[in-house]
Amino acid sequence: MNKKNISIVIADDHPLLLAGLFDELEKCGYHILGKATNGMEALQMILLHQPMIGLLDIDMPLLTGFEVIKTAKDKGVNTKFIILSFHKDTEYITQAKALQINGYLLKEDSFEEIEKCIEAVLEDNEYFSTSFDALSLKNASEEIKKLQLLTPSEITILKLIAQQTNTNSIAETLFVSSRTVEKHRSNIITKLELEGGTNALTRWALAHKNTILEI
Template sequence: MNKDVSIVIADDHPMLLKGLHDQLEDSNYNVISSAANGMQALEAILTLQPDIALLDIDMPLLSGFEVVKMAKDKGVHTHFIMLSFHKEADYVTQAKALQIQGYLLKEDPFFEIERCIEAVLSGKYYFSKSFEDNILNNASKEIKKLQLLTPSESTILKLIAQRMATIDIAENLFISARTVEKHRSNIIRKLGLEGETNQLTNWALTNKSTILEL
């Protein structure tokens, strides 16, 4: 029944893109479009509404994460799977923040892609077996903490991640500096960052990519 599964694939490495295309076709999947950059991938997803989009993260014009965010904002029902060389925790956290169902490493064997496709089509999450459990668990914990924030707190955290000072945030949001400080205190408490004065700023800068995806 693989022919019933429509797939868009995207990777800016021509050989990797062709190899993935050929393997999927050989396994009787219906590859309806191949893209060499993020903009092409987004256009294909919005136009063709595939069941699955297999996306590289590092692509020209738009990253894989940006493609997912923009496609989701348009209300598409495509299931997303990231294919990447990145094993770092912050990439996993970003994927979880965007509620991406699948994340595989390019070193994984092809049968893992098939398992992942089957899982996400069933509404499940499937992350590479190469990820250590602590990376997945820590990423989930960070996302749960961020979900505790109110919309106002999330907005302020995003501005902090962009290196904006309290007074500038206050002017930007038309509120008092005192109100910003109160929100900062609440954010620090909810994220469990009690301690150094600059800890929230440092944490926001370290996790900037994830914060801005919220």
């Protein structure tokens, strides 16, 4: 595909990084529809222009990159999203996979890798930075596979647990018995292969809160 036909919106709250990325993409012939310095501005540009590619930082004022992507996807935007971040932790990779984000790059990556990622996601392939170690990617994928085993009811309960809602309050919220909630908790523990008793689920849910709430 001709680069001038590849429309892109970029967002980063670091002015120098944003300017550098803009200049490099423009110099290489990409069609830059806009650049944003906060999440809300990025979301507005994406909803308005519906670019082929959204290249976003995670940590931005008003809305994070993940929140921008989730909202845009909920509104039916067909943009392919690429995260460009400093974050290497498995937690962030898992969140990206939970949101079915097309690409995840690190700010230490070369511009050549950014172009490889753009090419890959436009061909409907997932692309994660070669700087990620294989174990982190594997662990993130395994966590997502386990979460995909949960039923809609179990996901609802897991989200409430992640928000530190106790069993009785969950039962009242969902109009079911506490025994039903406990049964769901037991099933979730089994599917997630957790060890350490009933508190293990609460600890796991709090540790993975951001990923759970993205589901």
